[in-house]
Amino acid sequence: MVCLVAAVSALVIAGCGSDDSQEPLNGMTRQPQTEVGNVSLPNVNPESSNTEGAFTGSDDGLMLVYFGFTNCPDVCPTTLADLRLAMEDMDDGQRERLQVGMVTVDPERDTEKVLNGYLGFFFPEEQFSSFRTMDTAQLAKVEKAFGASHRIGKKQKDGSYDVDHSALLYAVDSNGVVEVEWPFGTTADDMRSDLEQLLEARAGQSKS
Numbered sequence: 001m002v003c004l005v006a007a008v009s010a011l012v013i014a015g016c017g018s019d020d021s022q023e024p025l026n027g028m029t030r031q032p033q034t035e036v037g038n039v040s041l042p043n044v045n046p047e048s049s050n051t052e053g054a055f056t057g058s059d060d061g062l063m064l065v066y067f068g069f070t071n072c073p074d075v076c077p078t079t080l081a082d083l084r085l086a087m088e089d090m091d092d093g094q095r096e097r098l099q100v101g102m103v104t105v106d107p108e109r110d111t112e113k114v115l116n117g118y119l120g121f122f123f124p125e126e127q128f129s130s131f132r133t134m135d136t137a138q139l140a141k142v143e144k145a146f147g148a149s150h151r152i153g154k155k156q157k158d159g160s161y162d163v164d165h166s167a168l169l170y171a172v173d174s175n176g177v178v179e180v181e182w183p184f185g186t187t188a189d190d191m192r193s194d195l196e197q198l199l200e201a202r203a204g205q206s207k208s
Helices: 075-088 112-122 136-146 188-207
Strands: 012-014 028-030 040-042 052-054 062-068 098-104 128-131 150-152 163-165 168-172 178-183
Touching: 040 136, 062 075, 062 136, 062 188, 075 098, 075 112, 075 188, 098 112, 098 136, 112 128, 168 188, 178 188
Parallel strands: 062 098, 098 128
Antiparallel strands: 012 028, 028 178, 040 052, 062 168, 150 163, 168 178
16 A cells, blocks of 8 residues: 655644744645534544534644545554654543544545544544545545645555555644644654643633
8 A cells, every 4th residue: 555645735843823923833834724623524434423514623622634445554653653652641631621533535445433542542532533435536625624634646456556645634623614724744852842832722722
């Protein structure tokens, strides 16, 4: 299997907007910021009752969204493992305000059981959303909103095929705004630092 990292085609800059009181983020932010609150996909996590799931964090939290597939040999498991390490080093109060959402770009092989089992290896069941649809148009609409992409390769005689996909991890707030994007290779420490800063800022906004 092949898992290629797509180049970031949109303009990205370091930092977190125009608030000079904050330290620059380690990840990347787009100008203007990407808004994804108007798209959704079925959430097949058993705790969700297969309801349509929006890509938004809780009122004072964030949803960390990733587009990938369970047969990915390297990029996907490495990214999710780094995210798990980042979250493990955070205090309980902040960690509880985070939700992980994975969108499978290979729904043919990533059944509900497979996808949930895969995510359950990295995160507690109550902390992740498993997004899956067999509707290619619906998936394409969500990818377009995020600026993500994928390509399914030609099937081989044994039924196998390659999947190429973009490899960004997105932090989305309660309004559906992407606050920061981390490319593949971002360290767990850099993710943790960004998450702590963003959550602290959101806590301050909720009190004002």
